[in-house]
Amino acid sequence: MSANRNKRPRQAKRLDAKRPAQQRPDRSSNRQHSGPGSEFRLKHPANVLLYGRNSVEAALKNPQREHVRLMATPKALEGIADLVAKSGIRAQALPSAETLAHLIPSGAPHQGLLLEVKPLDGGVVEDLTPLSDKKNIVLMLDQVTDPQNVGACLRSAAAFGARAVITQDRNSPAETGTLARASAGGLEVVPWIRASNLAQALDTLKDMGYWHMGLDGSTDTSVKSADLGNNIVLVMGSEGKGLRPLVRKHCDVIAKIPMTGAVESLNVSNAAAIALYELTQ
Numbered sequence: 001m002s003a004n005r006n007k008r009p010r011q012a013k014r015l016d017a018k019r020p021a022q023q024r025p026d027r028s029s030n031r032q033h034s035g036p037g038s039e040f041r042l043k044h045p046a047n048v049l050l051y052g053r054n055s056v057e058a059a060l061k062n063p064q065r066e067h068v069r070l071m072a073t074p075k076a077l078e079g080i081a082d083l084v085a086k087s088g089i090r091a092q093a094l095p096s097a098e099t100l101a102h103l104i105p106s107g108a109p110h111q112g113l114l115l116e117v118k119p120l121d122g123g124v125v126e127d128l129t130p131l132s133d134k135k136n137i138v139l140m141l142d143q144v145t146d147p148q149n150v151g152a153c154l155r156s157a158a159a160f161g162a163r164a165v166i167t168q169d170r171n172s173p174a175e176t177g178t179l180a181r182a183s184a185g186g187l188e189v190v191p192w193i194r195a196s197n198l199a200q201a202l203d204t205l206k207d208m209g210y211w212h213m214g215l216d217g218s219t220d221t222s223v224k225s226a227d228l229g230n231n232i233v234l235v236m237g238s239e240g241k242g243l244r245p246l247v248r249k250h251c252d253v254i255a256k257i258p259m260t261g262a263v264e265s266l267n268v269s270n271a272a273a274i275a276l277y278e279l280t281q
Helices: 053-061 074-079 081-087 097-103 147-159 177-183 198-207 245-249 268-279
Strands: 048-051 067-072 091-093 113-117 136-142 164-168 192-195 211-215 231-237 253-255
Touching: 048 053, 048 177, 053 067, 053 081, 053 113, 053 177, 067 074, 074 081, 136 147, 136 198, 136 268, 147 164, 147 177, 147 268, 164 198, 192 198, 198 211, 198 231, 198 245, 211 268, 231 245, 231 268
Parallel strands: 067 091, 136 164, 136 231, 164 192, 211 231, 211 253
Antiparallel strands: 048 113, 067 113
16 A cells, blocks of 8 residues: 555644543542541542652653652652652652552552642644654554553553554543553653544544554454555554444554464554554564
């Protein structure tokens, strides 16, 4: 397939993107409870509580992230003292283990660091005008609902230099500490755009010069063999149902990751990592 598309005039419309502030925080962070430590609450119900060294460090390094408060043990604070000083945030003593049970998911490894932040503004689809002389890869997730999978996809997107990850504003997880931890810092460096309509988002990206590749095993075309040029949207469906018919219809090519047949399919985050690697070579 030729990669030379006749450019269509860019439409003036802007897609509605639901802002992260409208998303729900971790239910565990907003749970009603009583007893010792019950006075600890998020400063605002829309805020996000990040935990663990990778998530906290990445958020402190992100100039686009608005920090609310840092809670840390003395030992954990020593390891990030320079970063805390540069960010200007003041740390307070980490609540007791009993209190932590109300603040983060049960058994979550916090490593002595919790950071309350405001949700990120991932921007809009129109921000993704292709940059010249480089690969412009966008990862779109069609109703992938597991926060671990979305976080892992953000991690892979960061690893392979994707421009952004796009999900629908419905039927996709909210920004949470669980998702941030799974992203291993990817949430802080890759824009996460929530679009109200994925088919419309694909139309807008097509007008901007992108070609669309849907990933599905029921084809003879491999990701590696599909020559679509430098501007590509990789569209991944949910593990259960795959690509929805309307989203699939908007793809220029359907491609697969060749496998031995020993297993039926790959986890969506693993498949995204392999496909992103192939597209960036």
